[in-house]
Amino acid sequence: MNAENKKKIIDNLFDNQFNKDNFKEFVNNLLNVKILNRSESEKIYKVFKEYIENYHIISDYKDNKKNDILIMTIKIKDDKDPIKARVKQREFVAKILRDWNKNGALVIFYNENSKNWRISFIRLNYEFTSKGIEEKITPAKRLSYVVGEGEASKTVKDQFFTLANIEESVSLEQLEGLFALEKVTNEFFKEYKNKYLDIKETLIKDENFVREALKHDIENPESFIEGFSKKLMGQIAFIYFLQKKGWLGIEIVPESLTFEEYNRIYERALDSEKEILNKVYFRKEKSLYTLNKEELKKLDNKNESELLVGAFHNTEYFKEWGSGKKKFLRELFNKHKAEDKNNGKTFFEDYLEPLFYNNFSEDRGEKQYSAEFNCRLPFLNGGLFDPYGDYNWKETTFNLDDSLFSNDKDNNGILDIFDRYNFTINENDNYETEVAVDPEMLGKVFENLLEVSDRKSKGAFYTPREIVRYMTNESIMNYLLSHLEEKGISKEDLEYLFNLGEFTKEYDEQIFEKDYITDKKELKKGIFGMPSNIISHSKEIDELLRKVKIADPACGSGAFPLGILNEIVRARNILTFYINMIEVFKDKDEKNYWSRLDKKQKSRTPYKLKLYAIQNSLYGVDIEPSAIDITKLRLWLSILVDSTNNDVRPLPNLDFNFMIGNSLIDEFEGMKLFDETLLDDKVLEKKLKKIKKAENMKLFRGIEEEQQDILKEIFIKQGLFFNENNSNKKKELKNDIESLENNLIKLTLTENGNHKKLEEIEKGRKERRKPYFLWKLEFAKVFKENGGFDIVIGNPPYIGEGKNKEVFLPVQNTSFGEKYYIGKMDFWYFFTSLGIELLKENGTLSYIAPNNWLTTAGGKKMRNHIMKETVIKEFIDFGDYMVFENASQQTMVFLLEKNKNKNKNIMKVNYSKILFNKGILVELERFLLKNKNGNYIYYISNIDRKKYNEDSNIVFLNNYIDNITNKIKLQENFKFLENEITNGIHPHHAIVTKKMLKNLENNHKIGDGIFVLTDNEIKNLSLNKNEKKILKPLYESELLTKYTYKKDNHKYIIYTDSSFKDISQMKEYPILKKHLDNFKEVITSDNKPYGLHRARKEEFFIENKIVSLRKTSEPYFCYLDKPSYFMAEFYILKTDRINMKYLTGLLNSKLVAFWLRYMGKMQGNNYQIDKEPLMNIPIKIASENIENKIIDLVDEIIELKKLNKDTQDLEEKIDEMVYDLYGLTEDEKELIRNFK
DSSP states (O other): OOHHHHHHHHHHHHTSSOOHHHHHHHHHHTSOOOOOOOOOBOOOOGGGTTTEEEEEEEEEEEOTTOOEEEEEEEEEOTTSOTTSOHHHHHHHHHHHHHHTTOSEEEEEEEOTTOSEEEEEEEEOOEEEOSSTTOEEEOOOEEEEEEEETTSOOHHHHHHHHTTTTOOSOOOHHHHHHTTOHHHHHHHHHHHHHHHHHHHHHHHHTOHHHHHHHHHHOSSOHHHHHHHHHHHHHHHHHHHHHHHHHTOSOBOOSOSEEEHHHHHHHHHHSOHHHHHHHHHHEEEEETTEEEEOHHHHHHSOTTHHHHHHHHTTTTSTTOOOTTOSOTTHHHHHHHHHHHHOSSSOOOHIIIIIHIIIIIIITSOOTTTTEETTTTEEOOOOBTTTTSOGGGOOTTTOOOOOOGGGTOOTTTOOSHHHHHHHSOBOSSOOOSSEEESSBOHHHHHHHHHHHHTOOSTTOOOOOOOOHHHHHHHHHHHHHHHHHHHHGGGTOOHHHHHHHHHHHHHHHHHHHHIIIIIIIITOOOOOTTOSSSOHHHHHTHHHHHHHHHHOOEEETTOTTSHHHHHHHHHHHHHHHHHHHHHHHHHHHHHTOGGGHHHHHHHHHHHTOHHHHHHHHHHHTEEEEESOHHHHHHHHHHHHHHHHHHOOTTOOOOBOOOTTTEEESOTTOOEETTEEOSOGGGGOHHHHHHHHHHHHHHHTOTTOOOHHHHHHHHHHHHHHHHHHHHHOOOHHHHHHHHHHHHHHHHHHHHHHHHHTTOGGGHHHHHHHHHSSSOSOOOHHHHTHHHHHHHSSEEEEEEOOOOOBSTTOHHHHHHHHTSHHHHHHOOTTOBTHHHHHHHHHHHEEEEEEEEEEEESGGGTOGGGHHHHHHHHHHEEEEEEEEOTTOOOSTTOOOOEEEEEEEEOOOTTOOEEEEEEEEEOOOTTOOOOHHHHHTTOOOTTEEEEEEEEEGGGOOTTOOOOOOOHHHHHHHHHHHHTOOBOOOGGGEEEOBBOSOSBOOGGGGGGSOTTOOTTOBSSEEEHHHHHHHTOOHHHHTTEEEEOOGGGBOSBSBSSOOOEEEEOOOGGGGSGGGGGGOHHHHHHHHTTTTTOOOTTTTTSOSBOOOGGGGSSSEEEEESEESSOOEEEEOSOOBOBTTEEEEOOSSSOHHHHHHHHTSHHHHHHHHHHSEEETTEEEOOHHHHHTSOBOOOOHHHHHHHHHHHHHHHHHHHTTOOOHHHHHHHHHHHHHHTTOOHHHHHHHHHOO
16 A cells, blocks of 8 residues: 555544544554454453443554554543543553553544544553562553544654554554654744744834833843743643633624524523623614624623623523633634734734733633623633733734734744644643643743744753652652651652552552442451551641642742642642541541542642642742743643633732742842841740840830731731732732832841842842842741741752853852852852752752762862751762753752751662663663663662761762772872872963864964974974974873873974963074964963963973873873873873882772772763872882782783783783782672673
8 A cells, every 4th residue: 555545544543533444444554463353342340340331452463572562442431531531541451451461552542422532552561579470560651642523633643654664563662652752842842942933033123022122121122022922922822721621712692693582581681781782782683683793892891791691691602611612712813814804903913912911811700701702711810911021012012923823825823833733731740641732841842942042042951751750759758758757657658659649549449439338348457559657647648748848949941840749739639538538437437438538529629739739838939030930831731730610710829939039149239138037936036035125125116026027917918919810909919018028128228237228129129130039038938937948859050160150250259159159160059058058957959960069179068068967868870871852961860858967977878870871771760760770770878977078079889889999998008199190281272273263364274283283284384403392292192092102192282381471481482483473362371472371390291100081981091201291181190109110000900990980080981080089099009029010010011002912911910919909808809800
């Protein structure tokens, strides 16, 4: 069959209501699988009988890798929705796969009543444990498309069309690949980014918009334009999710009524409603009334509109939430194109702006009817649909052409693109993935957009879903354990709740409700799947989850707040069943089980649990305004996910949970703006007593008491603000809160004599970008009532200081910076110290960040802070596996617990690492869940806080390796001195780079020598004998090998030390002077124009020396006994206190490589052999006999290497002698021999 016919089969299947014959044709011709002649089966497991009608095995086959695969259809009961009840669908298929010992299945879920259906790929993951032949089964994983009439099917059709040229049966891996979410994400981001840039570029050219932007940000109007463009794209995306809920375009007021229908409506209406009916309907014909749209639009959008729709309430015309148009925005655009051909109206000005600002952001009464659009539209509140920056939308005209939204020519407008993708309101998780644009994917798109400035931009780093879920789970579990360990609850118990809770709860519900409540059977011990400790302490766990306080100090697009929100709500939703079950047992009230469960579930719906958690548990800060806008939008989407048609309520106001500001700066020009003693009742009480005693007045009312009253008022108003719907009251509350906070700042400044600065501060607070953030004022309730945050979590910004000093200076110059700044640090180190300060005692800190802080010089202060005030609970090293798509960044995850208690000295660190090499498939989720694999290592590392010396490195060793390294260290009897090791030469610059060309004359090209010259360049310069004196032989890494050099040099360095800063020193070398003068515009040396930036002491380059490459996959030490010069990629060792050849043999031994691997610096799987690791190598001077033997072997190795001969046997002899020298046992030797 040709490709065209196969395409027709695909179109016929996916564009229509499900048809089994079409599916069989698809299976036979696209999947190349034989159709079985089996009938439908109605043998349904009793757990699923209420949901599933029957199932039908279409095919059962083995692929080329012997995987057993089922292809089947499952008919859902006609009164159920095949798109919903995802857990039930998945687990029904999983049970069949387990019972029949199958690896995976392609499954259709459908029924006769639904035009839409689901095609899913489901597979099992098996893990065999060491407990006999026990089989540990994780929940099945499902990937799905929702298809059928009215659904966007481009992605699913494109994916399955890739099978058109395959002739053999489709394999398990190929089936899974057809459901690749990442492909959809990348395509959607690319198109989304281009439309955002289209809008931005259009507005930059629009004089009206630029004028408006200058009102808001006179210094950087482009920032306002970017924010507006991002918000508009986000608003439209939000509408696409709303459409899926069926909440838009619910028509109630008919455009025409027959005489009889109108009279029926009119007669039953109230007098006030009749008055409105008379206004908007007129009798066009004898038997026909029509709606006067002009009069309709004149109705006010609340009272009169509410009266009009009231006349139709409780009639067949009144439609409930959920029955709206699934393509509302597209239909609105089409209506505009049809009705506004010659009247100058535009889609943005005349449809979107009124929709956003008159309707979504304005309360229109109980029925939420919009006379302007003649349909029900939800009042959304929250600020999402407020004008960006409060611009005056009614008076301002922006030139956003209709073609930006939709066009027939290229079909690449915003609506055209969004229409091609399926949007789903179900958030994906580890076990259930819908291949569509879900809120989580939109978050990924938004976060990538934060770093997009032009069409070449790739976007920001987005933390993979698996890592977000792992970090959020581990953080919550550590928080719970810190409160519950004495109750006997283990981490394994909590892992069951968080990883298998939904799966287990369904099983336990069946047992309890069927066997115990209905059949009156006795419950046996251990009958439930959920651990008994979780069941018996379910209420305590729930209460801890209810009151937890969590912060993300650099929240980006909100991935971590969203992730932890979902875990809290999921866990509390699971616990609802167990809490009710325990209460029924306790009260012996089995007869009222169902009514009690109903009451409990109604008071604890996912919607209510989520809303409570957002208001009371989640907090975030980001310096970027658009990041906070995106976080809030994602939280609103998350609320939308759990909103039912009975919960169509305004969105909450999140302005005091997620705030703009610089997380790291809590002062203004060196002044503290808030008196933090107000948050500590004990300190405050002492202060007040002291003041009153000094004043000798019992009735004295001081500043502190006034401040306390202000704080209480702030707390009350923040609680009211979260749920306030009235736009005027909302603004009033917000102004009141900010005014009260200003009063607290004013009182603090006045007390400290700095009140004159208040005006500048107030000006800064009005701008969207604040140069500081007062954590303990803005989130004062958390600190006053909770003592700090229970969890601080996130992905802080990674910025090296080298080329970004201007980023560090504002923080560096604060009191916080004075404590934690150190040269050569990374910016994210500040966030670690901030996180520790924000936590209450026993609080949890978890970040994903670069992995080199354990050993870098710039990480000293952070290491000291961590070791002094926290216990490291977990450390996950991703090695050379690149977690982030757009960055070559070696990363780690840590989990710390704030614990200043010095009695808790021994830290038991759960250590994990990926041993990554190219070609290795890394399954992040399996690695994080500690599934055994030769490429992953896991162990407990014991670290004694008492033995940690300030400024030391932190090393995670398992006990055995720790014992060996301690044994090696004890043998040390020689230590390098500071002046016996140096770094190589820094020229500034060696050769011409691309960046330099614009500052040089045209006759230069990339690679031309500046301070470093090749043989040919030297020849062309025609230097005399005197000038050649300052040309020194340069050796680079490709010339060197372990023990010696491979070949002679062909490059030389103009060796000019700092004395050449005096330009007269160059008079003796006129030709080289003229050569360097050609590059005076680009030479940046401290000793310019003629001196090397760092020449180092020349004695290191003359005669005997050992050189070591700084960054290498395998350490090597090279002995050279002639003049040889090296660049900064090398370190050079030179001493007369020990034989250099003996030292060369010792340093090249496997024992020293082992030491450097575990006690030196590592970047992923690469060694970083800087001065500090070199000085810390435990050198042992051998007896004269052993020393001479090693020297003889080194001489022999060097000679053989020069002849390009194999020296492995000789090197292994040195290894064995060194093992004996350090007194290792045979087992210890074997471990080092085999380490890589």
